[in-house]
Amino acid sequence: MTRQTALVIEDSPEFARLATTLLSNEGFRVVGATTGDQGVAAARTHAPELVVLDVTLPGMDGIEVCRRIREFSDCYVVMVTARTDELDRVLGLTMGADDYVTKPFSPRELTARIRAMRRRPRATPSPEVRRFGRLTVDPVAREVLVDGVAVELTRIEYDLLEVLTGSPRRTFMRSQLMDAVWGGDWVGDDHVIVVHLANLRRKLGENATRQGFIRTVRGFGYRFEPVAADEPAYSV
Known part of the structure; x- marks a missing residue:
């Protein structure tokens, strides 16, 4: 069975390692990027099912990265922010993020949110428009x-x-x-x-x-x- 790809866009080595380990344990093939530009390019190349995206990145910030990814992908996006300002969360969700977590997050919390997103039921399609x-x-x-x-x-x-x-x-x-x-x-x-x-x-x-x-x-x-x-x- 082909493993789904997860993309971690994070410039902090500590949090990048943590997210990579968690996603690998969840069965993902994990690729990484440390800048916004690299992240957008990696999303185009690897077509991930899930993106874990830091808000604060060198150059292009995570909110703009999310907006650009949404132009070509419907992948799950979890935004990560070290700031407590609610505006970050609102802007991230406005740009198309599915969820957010605040640093420092627990491994259990991030894992639970990712599992919840992947398991959430879709509405049963109806043939009637x-x-x-x-x-x-x-x-x-x-x-x-x-x-x-x-x-x-x-x-x-x-x-x-x-x-x-x-x-x-x-x-x-x-x-x-x-x-x-x-x-x-x-x-x-x-x-x-x-x-x-x-x-x-x-x-x-x-x-x-x-x-x-x-x-x-x-x-x-x-x-x-x-x-x-x-x-x-x-x-x-």
Whole structure:
């Protein structure tokens, strides 16, 4: 059986060795890079299933590296930051990262997050294309159109939309969406899903002043409305 490739983009030898050991133990073939430019080139060359990406890199930083990788790859991306500033996490998730960990992280935590990502169930494809006014969702092709134009979603953004459009008008708690997309062994906090939903809304053409298809049910969670309507501002 061919081993999947993992790419570690990290300029700290200590953390690079730690991540390499963990990923090797998980059965990956591991390749490494120490700068942002090297990391993007390695992602193109090796087509990894998973990238462990440091935010602070010499030259091109990890957030820009993530953005560039997302232009050609749908691999899993776990960002690693030594800084506690929440802005780093939000920017990383906005650029398409799947998850993040903060240094110093425990080997058990990183391993658990990687396993959770790889095991998270995908929504069962349906042969029926879902049409909701200006929005079209094709579960077989995993394609989303807004006003007939294809919208590029990350893996998690699509999975969230797949779950929500599969049960229109049903209100999901954050924990239910996290279980459906990441699996029941998720080890992170629910802020991740807030950022991914905000990114999804933006890509669907929704903004901070008008509600669209995805509605916030205050104090509970989120639901999908089959017909977008102009309503007061939402919050996540």
